[in-house]
Amino acid sequence: MLEHKFVVFMPKEYEQNVLYVSMEYKTVTHLCCCGCGKKVVTPIAPHSWKITYDGNGITLYPSIGNWDFNCRSHYWIRDSQVLWANDWDESKVQATKIQHNDAKLKYSDKILHKQEDKITSKKGIFQKILSYFK
């Protein structure tokens, strides 16, 4: 069972089995649940992790795969419980990373296009005003 602490800034010293939740910085951090002492950072964003807090326990979605650590631990945090998942082979890790990056790219593409739309519509208004004065 994990504890959770709502913080603004992440602490200098981490305690094992504590989830540090910063809504201000949309980030959850904790020490790897295997006990290896590595810090795990899970940003809360549309194509990163989602957090659910029901007033009692914290759920993070999707699972946490620490593929870059030596321990390669993979687990879910559901209702503040650590549920251990299988180790993935490298091909699955890579496939998921590619998928993940794809989704991220599409998402930032969308934002970019939205901004472009805004700029062009502003330009349109500006040109209209200009032609009005001609």
Ligand SMILES: [Zn+2]
């Ligand atoms: Zn670990």
